[in-house]
Amino acid sequence: MDRHKIAAAFFCAIFKAEPIGKTPNADKFFERTVNEQLALIFSVLYVIDTFNVSNKNNTNMDKAVYELYIKLPECLQSEMKDYTTNFIMLFDEEQKELLDIDSEKFKPGSLFIISHLFFLLDSYSYEKNKSLIMDSGFTPSREIT
Secondary structure (H helix, E strand, C coil): CCHHHHHHHHHHHHHHHCCCCCCCCCCCHHHHCHHHHHHHHHHHHHHHHHHHHHCCCCCHHHHHHHCCCCCCCCCCCCCCCCHHHHHHHCCCHHHHHHHCCCCCCCCHHHHHHHHHHHHHHHHHHHHHHHHHHHHCCCCCCCCCC
């Protein structure tokens, strides 16, 4: 299994378990979706980042890139520019059932879709951070200390 599939598994587990208690009928979007936020943030910013940093085969460039925080895209065409908010807004109750292994509507292919989204976020972040490093004058032969 690769890091994106592992992240997708954690995402779905957090989604299902809802470890953070919610206020019933909360008015604010962030209060209603606290577990979804946790699922995304933990899966992308912890699981994928941990795998990336711990890879012993990283080049000097990779090490420099992975020392930076994972970057999420900005949603320029949305009223809400924050990627996390836009990502979470995609998941209504029906999409949640597609990811719930105990649901009759469960679709194993949905796990691949989430895994692929994490791959795309990982790739975006790598290229964004690499660009930032290259703009700062990084040379691949330079040793990282």
